[in-house]
Amino acid sequence: MIKSLDNEECQMMIGPLEEDDFRENGIKVPGIDKPMSLLDASWNIGTLIRWLDYNDCFLAEEWGHPSDNLGGIIATALHLEKSGHRMTVRDVLGYMVKAHEIQGVLSLSNSLNRNGFDHVFLVKLATAAVTTKMMGGGREEIKNVLANVFIDAGPLRIYRHSPNVTTRKSWAAGDATARGVHLSLLNRKMSEGYLNVLEDADWGFNNVVMNGKDITVTQEMNSYVINNILFKAGFPAEFHAQTAAEAAMALHGKYGDRLADIETIKVKTHESAIRIIAHKDKLDNPSDRDHSLEYIIAVSLLNGDLKTEYYYDEYHQGFPVIDDLLGKMDVTESKDYSREYLERDKRSIANSVQLIFKDGTESEEIEVKYPVGHKFRRDEVRPILGAKFKDNLKDFFSGEKIEDLLGLFEDRETLEKMKISEFWNNFLDD
The missing domain is CATH 3.30.1330.120 (2-methylcitrate dehydratase PrpD)
Incomplete structure (x- = not known):
């Protein structure tokens, strides 16, 4: 995320979507000196995480980067904390596991790319489900927000393939996680469901988007995805x-x-x-x-x-x-x-x-x-991840601060109990 600030094109895309639309009691994001709204913060965090194609990955019938959801999850956690809710790093990690599992398990048996649609649809879906839960939504509210995500469908993959490849592939996930939060906020105003959003013969997702193939869930959701995640450790490449x-x-x-x-x-x-x-x-x-x-x-x-x-x-x-x-x-x-x-x-x-x-x-x-980032090579990847962390921060933070941050990650008990705002402040301007 921090390393993305080095990229000139990324710098052009971050900040509030409406010029100078900063919020006095908003959310601060690395590289931007004023706080922003929940939606703008979701967009910015998600875009910074994804820009360099250097975050985690999960590959199956569909593929994607489940940590893309952290844009909406972190922004929502910071927003809720400002509203008086206690939100710890452990809470955020729990929501991250849920988002990973939703996106990843759906990836196991459902190929959007074969129908020309982009995998960031699953980012929007996972973010919407998890942030609705974070905002106090129950089972019905989550079902309803998911229905609205399916109604929205997803973007075409055209911007990932020649001759149309552009930087949209670097900001598409930030856009998707922010859209997930946007639907959660709309759902909070009026939660309405669409019971046949998948199966409707004329207008349902399965027929319109999946060419008649049903969306399936092939295993119970637990922690399979987070345990099988691929770390992009040594070098940035698809x-x-x-x-x-x-x-x-x-x-x-x-x-x-x-x-x-x-x-x-x-x-x-x-x-x-x-x-x-x-x-x-x-x-x-x-x-x-x-x-x-x-x-x-x-x-x-x-x-x-x-x-x-x-x-x-x-x-x-x-x-x-x-x-x-x-x-x-x-x-x-x-x-x-x-x-x-x-x-x-x-x-x-x-x-x-x-x-x-x-x-x-x-x-x-x-x-x-x-x-190197595969679960079969976990021992090999740990020192590489540490070196990657240092290298990505060295142009922004002092060596002493980087060592302090590494020390924080080594103290699991203290880290998990820390308020998310206290943790997040470590990554703002030195």
């Missing part, structure tokens, strides 16, 4: 490409000085990656590049690491070798990878990369099935 980047970095270590000798770069991947981030004709902007399997492999081969700066126009234009490498990619689907991607006890995100040289020799095939 998650279907994370293991490909890791494989390419490994090859860089041995063959980084032979890039000009490469004839073909053989890539095996899973079906979701083929459909969403592979085979792009044009890479016109950073939003295109950080969602291109081939581009991510190319810059990882070139550098042996992956940074946000590698997606910028200036970087791409400054290294013609990137386009040369892109032209050598041969990307195919592995049926085994596609199957294991959906298996409940594996949830792999596998890729393999192999270099074929002009003289007929070949590199070893580097296969990585589980990214």
